[in-house]
Amino acid sequence: MTTAVTTTDIRTEVLSVTIDVTTVPSTAPPADLPVLSQLDVLESEAMLVIREITAELERPVLLFSGGKDSVVMLHVAAKAFWPAPIPFPVLHVDTGHNFPEVLAYRDATVERLGLRLEVASVQDWIDDGRLRERADGTRNPLQTQPLLDAIARHRFDGVFGGGRRDEEKARAKERVVSLRDDFGQWDPKNQRPELWNLFNPRHRPGEHVRVFPLSNWTELDVWRYVEREGIELPALYYTHEREVYARDGMLLAVGPWSRPRVDETVTRRRVRYRTVGDMSCTGAVESEAVTVADVVAEVAASTLTERGATRADDRISEAAMEDRKKEGYF
Amino acid sequence: MSTLLRLATAGSVDDGKSTLVGRLLHDTKSVLADQLDAVERVSRDRGLTSADLALLTDGLRAEREQGITIDVAYRYFATAHRSFVLADCPGHVQYTRNTVTGSSTADAVVLLVDARKGVLEQTRRHLAVAALMRVPHVVVAVNKIDLVDHSEDVFRSVAADVRSLAVELGIPDAHAVPVSALVGDNVVDRSTNTPWYEGPSLLELLEALAPDTDPAHESFRMPVQVVVRPQGAARSPEHVEYRGYAGQLASGSIRVGDEVVVLPSGTRTTVAGIDLGERSLDVAVAPQSVTIRLTDDVDVSRGDLLCAASDPVALRQEVQALACWLGDEPLHPGARLLVKHGSRTVLAMVRSVDGRLDLDAMRLAPADRLQLNDIGRVTVRFASPLPVEDYSTSRRGGAFLLVDPDDGRTLAAVMAGALAPGEHPG
Numbered sequence: 001m002t003t004a005v006t007t008t009d010i011r012t013e014v015l016s017v018t019i020d021v022t023t024v025p026s027t028a029p030p031a032d033l034p035v036l037s038q039l040d041v042l043e044s045e046a047m048l049v050i051r052e053i054t055a056e057l058e059r060p061v062l063l064f065s066g067g068k069d070s071v072v073m074l075h076v077a078a079k080a081f082w083p084a085p086i087p088f089p090v091l092h093v094d095t096g097h098n099f100p101e102v103l104a105y106r107d108a109t110v111e112r113l114g115l116r117l118e119v120a121s122v123q124d125w126i127d128d129g130r131l132r133e134r135a136d137g138t139r140n141p142l143q144t145q146p147l148l149d150a151i152a153r154h155r156f157d158g159v160f161g162g163g164r165r166d167e168e169k170a171r172a173k174e175r176v177v178s179l180r181d182d183f184g185q186w187d188p189k190n191q192r193p194e195l196w197n198l199f200n201p202r203h204r205p206g207e208h209v210r211v212f213p214l215s216n217w218t219e220l221d222v223w224r225y226v227e228r229e230g231i232e233l234p235a236l237y238y239t240h241e242r243e244v245y246a247r248d249g250m251l252l253a254v255g256p257w258s259r260p261r262v263d264e265t266v267t268r269r270r271v272r273y274r275t276v277g278d279m280s281c282t283g284a285v286e287s288e289a290v291t292v293a294d295v296v297a298e299v300a301a302s303t304l305t306e307r308g309a310t311r312a313d314d315r316i317s318e319a320a321m322e323d324r325k326k327e328g329y330f
Numbered sequence: 331m332s333t334l335l336r337l338a339t340a341g342s343v344d345d346g347k348s349t350l351v352g353r354l355l356h357d358t359k360s361v362l363a364d365q366l367d368a369v370e371r372v373s374r375d376r377g378l379t380s381a382d383l384a385l386l387t388d389g390l391r392a393e394r395e396q397g398i399t400i401d402v403a404y405r406y407f408a409t410a411h412r413s414f415v416l417a418d419c420p421g422h423v424q425y426t427r428n429t430v431t432g433s434s435t436a437d438a439v440v441l442l443v444d445a446r447k448g449v450l451e452q453t454r455r456h457l458a459v460a461a462l463m464r465v466p467h468v469v470v471a472v473n474k475i476d477l478v479d480h481s482e483d484v485f486r487s488v489a490a491d492v493r494s495l496a497v498e499l500g501i502p503d504a505h506a507v508p509v510s511a512l513v514g515d516n517v518v519d520r521s522t523n524t525p526w527y528e529g530p531s532l533l534e535l536l537e538a539l540a541p542d543t544d545p546a547h548e549s550f551r552m553p554v555q556v557v558v559r560p561q562g563a564a565r566s567p568e569h570v571e572y573r574g575y576a577g578q579l580a581s582g583s584i585r586v587g588d589e590v591v592v593l594p595s596g597t598r599t600t601v602a603g604i605d606l607g608e609r610s611l612d613v614a615v616a617p618q619s620v621t622i623r624l625t626d627d628v629d630v631s632r633g634d635l636l637c638a639a640s641d642p643v644a645l646r647q648e649v650q651a652l653a654c655w656l657g658d659e660p661l662h663p664g665a666r667l668l669v670k671h672g673s674r675t676v677l678a679m680v681r682s683v684d685g686r687l688d689l690d691a692m693r694l695a696p697a698d699r700l701q702l703n704d705i706g707r708v709t710v711r712f713a714s715p716l717p718v719e720d721y722s723t724s725r726r727g728g729a730f731l732l733v734d735p736d737d738g739r740t741l742a743a744v745m746a747g748a749l750a751p752g753e754h755p756g
């Protein structure tokens with residue numbers, strides 16, 4: 001529709017305009033058409049991205065850890081291609097310090113959806129000397145090399161990740177489809193413009209793209225979607241009793257790879273995890289959240305970001321995530 | 331139920347854009363304690379007496395070091411009614427590229443104007459880009475109102491200038507709000523410092539804007555991304571014969587039983603079913619992603635466009651268009667490139683560069699090439715006909731990319747149409 005613009009169309013007379021925020025805008029769709037919620041729109045955007053990249057590239061893969069973001073991404077992928085199976089394999093970079101119940105969940109999900117699972121094992125790299133254990137025992141930064149190696153070995157040209165822009169300030173700068181050079185590096189100062197919803201994953205041989213279908217989701221969106229869709233998650237996202245000790249303001253679980261120092265007291269507390277990663281650097285939060293609805297309420301009221309509350313590896317410096325991402329991290 | 335509104339910011343250097351964004355995030359409680367702690371720590375380290383909210387949005391090391399914003403950053407905040415995705419576009423470095431990127435998906439642009447300086451040449455350019463990109467709503471935040479003693483006269487004068495510019499540029503919906511990002515006047519809550527202002531606060535206004543595009547009002551169009559044909563791989567035996575066409579509705583709505591045309595073949599058929607995962611729908615509306623089943627066994631492939639039989643898109647072999655050039659090397663006539671339109675990619679040739687748009691005069695200046703960040707008129711010929719609409723009719727159907735066939739770089743954002751909004755012909 002093109003009309004000559006008249007001054008009556010212009011509502012710059014704001015001095016006299018009062019806007020009633022409780023009324024439905026006059027241009028709302030006709031009543032018989034469905035109104036889409038923000039979850040509908042976010043889901044649709046993720047489906048658009050997953051379909052487009054899958055169609056344009058030869059060998060996509062989806063990073064699947066059993067963490068909530070990758071579970072949601074996989075759920076959306078299944079919807080995008082239903083009733084056909086998901087047309088790509090999943091890849092897990094296993095630090096060797098994962099929660100056993102999350103690995104069990106991972107395997108059950110792969111089995112249920114009939115997927116092919118590739119595992120890149122940090123432990124293997126340490127065992128054969130290609131990587132060395134860090135002094136602080138954290139294995140998150142060690143994932144980059146096995147990840148890049150798996151991408152090169154399988155010639156994956158598109159890698160779906162569950163990263164969200166609200167997680168972290170370097171991630172806030174990332175494109176939905178983000179180019180990596182032939183060393184797997186991200187160049188944040190020279191990113192491709194991303195226009196309308198025309199996603200462009202083309203690249204030179206040797207390069208690949210990382211693709212983040214959940215870019216525009218927040219932690220709360222993820223949980224509301226889990227609730228709406230009835231998605232099952234690993235049990236440690238909900239309250240349970242665990243032996244923990246406090247370190248750097250976080251509660252770390254006592255386990256084979258995370259031991260308290262002599263000055264740290266172990267207590268049994270009711271906790272849950274907001275993120276699920278390497279046991280040695282992922283903290284739990286005290287929680288009584290039994291159901292998804294409880295978690296939604298808790299997240300909505302939280303005064304800390306999920307990474308701030310639970311990830312030691314992001315506290316190293318202001319730019320810890322940016323530095324890891326430049327090297328090829330998730 | 332909460333809806334989604336996409337915003338893009340624009341402003342000149344030192345208009346206080348990062349501070350305004352920081353203020354919106356902070357006052358909607360979208361900044362959490364650990365993020366604020368980090369900002370306060372860095373602010374202290376830099377010898378500032380209060381938290382520099384601009385640090386909330388400058389995420390890259392180089393940005394923090396240089397105190398500038400380099401790239402578009404995406405931010406999220408929400409009220410009880412609405413969730414916002416905000417593309418925070420830098421004011422100076424790669425200005426056109428970033429603003430075009432940020433506003434291409436925006437329902438509204440929030441443009442900052444310094445109350446002390448009023449409407450500048452740069453403001454004019456920002457508004458011109460918003461008009462070119464056909465962003466449905468423009469909200470001008472007249473910032474630093476505290477530094478002009480909360481003067482009603484100053485605000486009225488800036489608002490009047492904005493109004494006449496908006497009319498001139500053909501912006502359909504423009505608003506102005508007097509704010510102070512630094513102290514928070516009229517950002518979230520209405521301020522007692524501006525008793526003469528009876529309009530909404532910035533956030534109240536953003537909550538009330540219609541979540542445009544109104545794609546649901548236009549005719550049905552859906553580029554086919556994927557043909558879903560599970561055959562033997564079906565997740566259940568009943569779907570072995572399933573055949574559906576998956577895509578996102580670019581505009582309009584579609585119901586089971588509606589007649590559609592497949593382009594470019596022109597075949598007519600009828601919608602037999604609409605699936606969203608395992609759920610069957612009676613009706614789908616833009617921008618939903620669905621899978622459509624058709625009654626006839628017609629030939630439909632990825633890249634085809636399904637559209638309303640009552641209002642099909644015309645196929646075009648050649649279009650005149652406005653191109654925002656994003657490549658490092660200039661565009662010369664005769665360039666052979668790829669066009670990505672909807673879900674289809676075809677070879678194309680830029681037949682001619684017809685001029686460069688002077689955003690200040692909104693007039694086409696003679697030019698035989700386009701440089702990085704130039705916006706110009708080009709004539710593009712497609713190797714095979716495409717259902718390209720005028721950008722003035724459809725932001726989705728009228729937009730395409732020019733892509734480098736060798737390395738895949740996105741070289742241009744292109745909007746089909748003979749005249750830009752507000753453009754003076756000749």
